[in-house]
Amino acid sequence: MRLVVCTVGRLRAGPERMLVDDYVTRFNRTARPLGLGPLTEHEVEDRKGGGMAAEAELLSRALPANAVIVALDERGQTLTSPEFAQRLTAFRDEGRQDLAFLIGGADGIAPALRDRADLMISFGRMVWPHMLVRVMLSEQIYRAATILSGSPYHRA
Template sequence: ERARASGRALGLAGFETLEFSESAARRAEDRMNEEGAALLAAIPPGAMAVVLDPRGRSLTSEDFATRIQTARDSGTAALCLIIGGADGLAESLRARAQLMLAFGAATFPHQLVRVMLAEQLYRATTILSGHPYHRA
C-alpha cells in the first residue's frame, strides 16, 4: 500500500496485480506459449513491457528507478512487469519486452520474485521522491 501512495505522489498511476492460471497443456513449450498468449493479450496498447528472466539485465535499484522515471516522463501508458510461469517465458513475451530484467542468474520461486519486485518498486518510489529509505 505504501508503494501505491508513493507512486501516486510521483505521478505514477498506481499498481495492479493480475494473476493468470497455469496452462494445463502437457508439454512445457505448449504451456509457455499458452501462458504467453494470455499475458500478451493483457498488455495495454502503449505499455512498456518488462519481463523478469534470469537471462535479463541486472540493474541497481537506482538504475531501476531511473527506468521507471524515464517511462513516466516519456508518457508511457503503463509499465507491465511480467513474471513467467513455472516453465519460464514464451519467446513471444521476450520479443515484446522493452526490457528483460534479472534479479540474478539464479531461478527463484514465483512468490519470492513477487516480493522482490514489490520491494524494488517501493524502493524506486522512495529513490525518486528523495525519501531516506534507500541508503546505498
Template sequence: MRLVIIALGRMKDGPERALVARYIGRAATGGRPLGLSGPAIVELAESRERSAEARRREEARAILAQLPENSVLVALDERGKSLSSEGFAGRISQWRDENRTALALVIGGADGLDETVRARADLVLSFSPMTWPHQIVRIMAAEQLYRATTILSGHPYHRGD
C-alpha cells in the same frame, strides 16, 4: 503511468501474500505524487497444455493480451540484464516522462517465458542468475516498485551509495 505486476499462477494466502500487499500499498502511496498509479496485480491461470513449449505459448498469449496500448513490458528472467535499484527507478522515470501508459512487470510460469514475450519486452530484467520461487519473485518485484518510488521522491528508505 499505471504500474502492474502480471504473474502466472495464484499466490495463496499467507505471509508472502501479506508482504506483497504491504509493498504494493506503500508503492501506491509513494507513487501518486510521482504520477504513478497502482501497482495492480494481475494473476493469470497457468496453462494446462501437455508440453512446456505449448504451455509457454499459451501463457504468452494471455500475458500479451493484458498489456495496454503504449505500455512498457519488463520481463523478469534470470537471463536478463542486471540493474541497480537506482537504474531501475531511472528507467521508470524515463518511461513515465515519455508518456507511456503503463509499466507491466511480468513473472512467468514454471516453464519460464515464451520467446514472444521476451522479444516484445522493453527490458528483460534479472534479479539474479539464480532461479527463485515464484512467491519470492513477486515479493521482490513489489519491493522494487516501492523502492523506485522512494528513490524518485528522495525518501530515505533507499540508502544506496
C-alpha cells in the same frame, strides 16, 4: 503511469501475499505525487496445460494496450535500485501511460513474448520461486518510489 504485474499463477494467502500487499499499498501511497501508480496485479492461470505458448497468450491478453513491457528473465540486465528507479522515471517521462511487468511460469516466458519486451531484468542468475520474485519485484517498485521521492537511500 499505471503499473501492472502480470504473472502466471495465483499467489495464495500467506506470508508472501501479505508482503506483496504491503509493498503495493506503500507504493500506491508514495508514488502518486510522482505521477506513478496505481500498481495492480493481473494473475493468469493456464488450466489446460498448454505450456509456455498458452501462458504467453494469457499474459499477452493481460497487457494494457501500448504498455511498456518489462520482462523478468534470468537473461535480463541486473540493475541497482537507483538504476531501476531511473528506468521507471524515463518511461514515465516519455509519456507512457502503462508499464507491465511480466513474470512467466515455471519454464519462463515464451521467446516470442520475451522478444516484445522493452526491457528485461534479472534478480540474478539463480532460480527463484515465483512467489518470491513477486515479493522482490513489489519491494523494488516501492523502493524506486522512495528513491524518486527523495527519501534517504542507505546505499547512496
